Amino acid sequence: MDELAARVRAGDRRAVARAITWVENGHPEKDALLKRLYPHTGRAVRVGITGAPGAGKSSLVDRLVGHLRRQGLTVAVVAVDPTSPFTGGALLGDRVRMQAHATDPGVFIRSMGTRGHLGGLSRSTQDAVRVLDAAGFDVVLVETVGVGQSEVDVMHVADTTVVVLTPGGGDVVQAFKAGIMEIADIFVVNKADLPGAEKVKAQVEAMLDFVKHDAPWRPPVVKTSATRDAGLDALWQAVTAHRAYLDQSGEGRRQRAERLRRDVLALAAARLQQRLAVALEEPPFAALLEQVQAGAVDPYAAAEALVSGLLREPDRLLCRHGPVGEEV
Template identity: 55%
Template sequence: MDDWLQSIQNKDKRHIARLISRIENGDPQKIKILEELYPFTGNAYLIGLTGPPGAGKSSLLDGLIRHLRDERLTVGVIAVDPTSPFTGGAILGDRVRMTKHALDEGVFIRSMGSRGSLGGLSRATKEAVRVLDAAGFDVILIETVGVGQAELDIMHIADTVALVLNPGAGDVVQVFKAGIMEIADLFVINKSDRPGARRLAAEIEELLDLAKHGHAWRPPILHTIGTKSEGIEDLWREMTRHRDYLQACGEWSGRRERNLEQEVREVMEDLVRRRLEEELNLPEFKQELERVAQRKKDPYQVAREWLERVLGRTGGEC
């Protein structure tokens, strides 16, 4: 255990990669390591990038990584790709697209499958972010797949959320109807050298004027060209300005506390679900279902009794 902890904290890429693989595979031993790592977390700046496919998030990430390294900051990247329905692995390959950073000891990049998570970010993804946090990376970038209601989960892990759009990708109103407006701290119009970039910015401004902001922060609109690394410096400046704003107004700790509360709820739900699956496979439960079919018991009574049975015995590994 001590060797694992020391290796992770020394940014040993091999050990980090192996631990993330164990997390993805549901290895029960991962919990002990994660518990030991937890006291060393909470120091990284967590940035989420989301947006529709084809918006250029990966090229934007590539430029952002290069800029952060120029600033002498270490960077961890978790790229959440669609999960293959056949292999269960990630379909895309952000590690392939960013191979130029592979030999940089100050950068760690990992693609992970969404594993069918409705929130777009599986629990394994969040635990992988925690590993990189404990490893001491200054900035952790989380790129999520797609956009829409399922992507709202990014707000439960990131300190700053950037929504990446590009001109000509469709009606921006649909994006806001999906609820993304409420979670975006920055709007990034990537591929801004294409026609329609100014019109897209104007549409976003109009919708921001109509939106009711519960705080003083108004999401800025940035123009970038990821393939040329244009606008990256301005993007990072606005990200750090948002971080400073959160820390100054006290929302930094509040947001993180809410994220941790959400994570505890998810762990509890997972514990109950696993125990419930074990109990529902017992012969006694089959007999209970027969009584329901015979109208000797009602579904609500059975559900209540078995849930109480599960809650009274919940425990063990996650």
């Protein structure tokens, strides 16, 4: 374990890949590894990139990686792809799109399936980003699955959230109503060489005047064309400006505190769920469920009995309950 953690911190690509696989598959030693890596996180610039399908997110990420490498920055990419509800598989196509960087030792690309998790990200994305952060990458780019207008989980993983729009992508007002627009720190009008790009930019600016007129940070609207490598410098300047704002205003500390609070609650909830799943197999609680099925106990009393018993004896799970969920 110590050797693997040390290799990750040294930037060993095979060790980084193995660590992320442990995270994705729920390896028994996953938590022990993450505990060793956590003190070495917090340095990387985390940028989330989201938007509707067809907005050109993957192409934009591909070109942005090249732009950052030309500046001498090391880059890791976590690209999340949808998992089929029928086969359970995922077409991890972003690694195919980014073949130009496959042999670059300063770039690490990992595709992850959502595995049924909503919100545009895999459940393991946060931990994977921490592994890459601990590995010493300067920038970690997180690309969401892009299944609609509800991928807001990225704001809890990234320091800066980029929302990608395109000409012909629908009414901007409707997009603002959908929720994803409210999480943007930067707007990108991609495919800006197409007709209508300036109109989309003007619509976003008008909506920002309406909904964010008194906000301390006004999201800039940047036009890019991934196919022509246009606007990448302006996009990265906007990311850099937002990071400076986070540091100077104290908003970055507030966001990190909120992220840690959510992480602790999520980890605690996951562990409680695991404990509850084990508890339900114990004879006292199995009998309690039979009473619920027979109508002798209502589900609310049974749930209270289960939680109370787990809290009283979290390890041994020896409490027994009568027909109304009272200890006997």
